[in-house]
Amino acid sequence: MSKPLMRIPYTEVFPPPHIIPSSAKTFDGAVDALKEFLTHPSPRGLPASTVLLSGAGLSVASGLADYRGVNGTYRVNKTYRPIWYHEFVTRHEHRKRYWARSFLGWTTLQKGHPNAGHLAIRDLGKLGLVSSVITQNVDSFHPRAHPDVPTLELHGYLRSTVCTSCRHEFPRDVFQDELARLNPEWAALLARAVASGALESENPDERRAKGIRTNPDGDVDVPNAPYTTFRYPPCPRCLAEPPVLADGTRGVVEVDAEGAWKPPSNAGILKPSVVMFGESIADHVKRSAEAAIDDAGKLLIAATSLATYSAWRIAKRAKDRGMPVAILNIGGVRGEDVFFAGLDPLQKGSQGVRAEMPTEKLLPAVVEELRRGSSNDSTIRDIATPLERDGSAMFKDLLS
Incomplete structure (x- = not known):
């Protein structure tokens, strides 16, 4: 095969992450931090809901290969x-x-x-905590797992x-x-x-x-x-x-x-x-991704190293809007320090989370913890439900 005209970006291992908050080094601590992130009110002027950006690592538990994971x-x-x-x-x-x-x-x-990670995202949608999903994955697992939570398939299917x-x-x-x-x-x-x-x-x-x-x-x-x-x-x-x-x-x-x-x-x-390597993402897909970010108040990044620019620019847009960012990924993430700059060292997850736990284990545990406390906690009930209050209905129209 002939030598490529362009190189694949970031095939080497990224530096290990700095866990935020430090309590998230343990599994229970990571659950608590992510619960705090999802239920805490968004910064003033931003919508209440969270948009989730996922990558290939989320489907490893379904038996699929990824690019940059431990066995990538x-x-x-x-x-x-x-x-x-x-x-x-x-x-x-x-x-x-x-x-x-x-x-x-x-x-x-x-x-x-x-897998359990996809189904937990479905449940987070039902709880009104995740309003939409942007995925780099082309396996169609997201729309199958949570048809009521709109999915933008950034790289096609x-x-x-x-x-x-x-x-x-x-x-x-x-x-x-x-x-x-x-x-x-x-x-x-x-x-x-x-x-x-x-x-x-x-x-x-x-x-x-x-x-x-x-x-x-x-x-x-x-x-x-x-x-x-x-x-x-x-x-x-x-x-x-x-x-x-x-x-x-x-x-x-x-x-x-x-x-x-x-x-x-x-x-x-x-x-x-x-979208193959070297092929451009369609303009309407880019606009839909931007709309998803602009209609949310927080960004949860799951199982991706953000090595591709199409994903990185989405995360950077969220940061530039002042949205708190949580990253769940095994291994380092491209330029991840920028997403946690300026955080209060004493914050417990409301301003940002960096955890290194398998999504198929951590996300279901977060859902279980949220359900356990939801009957006596009005925080979840007060958060906008998917496709309501925060303009996400417009995002769903863009995808139809």
Whole structure:
């Protein structure tokens, strides 16, 4: 594979965090600090609700790989790099490789379920403490776990494919069936991998022992696999009626005898409905993320190192608005000291929290503690419920 024109940001380990408040070094202390953060009134002039920003670490407990965690791909697989957008849209051979690996990884994603961390976010929404979620994850676990708490999928989603020519979306599971039809040998390989249990193990060493290397976002690498033999279908709409290209000419969409996209086609290319590395986030998604921040009074950051600028800028916007910030992440976070500058050293969580605990354990414990005290505590009842009082209904409209 050719050398990338751009580098992946921040693949090395960040400095360890400074826990805030110091009591949050223990599990019970972290629970108390986060409870204080969520229930304390927002600074004057800011809405009462909290917006949550999540990353890949939240789905590790669901059996998915992440990028920069303890067993993240950038730590255990130093040669790994994801495909870049310009490679995908311009190179047939790169698309073969991408779709072959995605074909093998889709089974794990499809069988995956939201974990206790996702469900705790649902419960925080029901308690009126989290009004909306911005996620970098593309696994669709957030909208499945809490459909009543609106989710902005900042980097898109893997549940659909989208045509790079006509922009029409198609269900990923239907696309998977087409890949299996066009690649019977690969379908047999997938069946063997599933039967061996290699795709179900959460242990990266066990997967490698069985000839499988699992990376984030449904990417599965089988060493020495014949990726050049893999075939993928075109956009059916563009096949039926080739689109007009940007230069005004009619696009070409040709298929082989079984219906696979083939050169010299220059249109009708399907890609996952995700923002690939090197691809820009749509303007309306950026505006929706900004609206979510502006409609909230606090920001809870869960299971992300904020290594990508798209996430960092959201957190920085919150800080610049004077919003208290809480960060729950195993390991360091990009430039995290800026989010806790100027805090009262005696504050117990109302002004900010930095904890290093698994989200699938800490968040449910916080919910349980909040429920235990809610019957005699008016604080939760006085906080705005999701989509009410603080303008979050406008955010929901932006996402519909």
